[in-house]
Amino acid sequence: MYYNRKIALHTLGCKLNFSETSAIGRILMEQGFQKVDFSDRADYYIINTCSVTENADKETKQVVKTALRTNPAAKVIVVGCYAQLKPEAISSIKGVSMVLGANEKFKIHEYIEQLEEQEKPLVVSGNIDDVSFYADAYSHGERTRSFLKVQDGCDYFCSFCTIPLARGKSRSNSIARTVEVANKVAATGVKEVVLTGVNIGDYGKTADGNNRTNENLFSLIRELEKISNIERWRISSIEPNLLTDEIIEFVAHSYKFVPHFHIPLQSGSDKILKLMRRKYLSKLYRERVEKIKATMPHACIGVDVIVGFPGETKEQFLETYNFINELDIAYLHVFTYSERANTRAVKMKETVPLAERKERNKMLRILSEKKKRKFYSEHVNTTRHVLFEAENDNGMMYGFTDNYIKVAIPYNETLVNTLQPVALTEISDFGYMKGTMHMEFSMA
Ligand code: SF4
Incomplete structure (x- = not known):
């Protein structure tokens, strides 16, 4: 047992990484380590990296430096997607003591003791084809919402993406086991859980790549809804070809699954979608959006x-x-294409100049703002339930409605982590919705 040894954790990247960083923290705390903030003095700094960000290398180096500035004698351990893809490059970063791959990160407690005698950085990164599924991954304590990992990996191999190389094949746990973990999350007192994974619409495969009998995302969400004490469930990102009518209709009639869908489009041009090796064309995407809005106009x-x-x-x-301009959507996440090693796209010759990529990004960001403003304005003078977060920002507190509108009201400690009906009054200059706790408007 490692009583009095301190660990500090830092996450780069997505919600899935957040859930896994929390899991790594819990594994180490069970061994007696004490968790401290990343800005505090720790004996071990653990950095969970991402390969999607353009500057994974630079960002990782920066975080390593920050850690060692706080405690030059600390051991720095790097895990996550970037660690799986480039273990040697990471081990050569000055100050890194250990690099663990996709499977090994959840066995960190077994490797950490080897660090004491180790002079050179220890690199343990197995074959990505042999990955298993680590189930107990959910975030807790950092936010009002919890991110629960229900699926990992991806079998799609879109031509621009390295995630299948970093995280392996699509896999998930059984519904029974997932419900068991979700019950642990419920016991922590969080009110909202966000389902996370790489391709959660593909839920239902075993670690051997087989389909579980009668288990898919639809059957999972029906079971999750029955769990008491969790008041809201959010399906995060889901591929359009896997977002079925039955899922949309279920959400439309659910008291707990909220009307919020994040659906990757990537391009509105069918020619580019084919080059990207996506599994749908623009027509299907449009149909999905229309189906959602016909069933849930407020989604x-x-x-x-x-x-x-x-x-x-x-x-x-x-x-x-x-x-996109013609679609009834609420916001965009715009990514500028950047070359990734070992993908089909990196071999394509007709590259777009960087300045042009940036210009296109800017145009879509402006469009995103316009879409968001329109969506928000459709909700002024309605009342929706808001889950309030803990932060006190100069006397204001924030929260999100079920349909993901950011709302601000004057800070009131008793409202933290509670769901409240809030009248949405006007859009602020900073892009959030102002609200009041008066019940002067009817429910939307
Ligand atoms: S669906 Fe495509 S973009 Fe998404 S993780 Fe899988 S390969 Fe990557």
């Missing part, structure tokens, strides 16, 4: 889009722009 739909994919002409970009 919030977020869209991922990539600009500057190799071969994307100005006309094809405008096709994407116009396609």
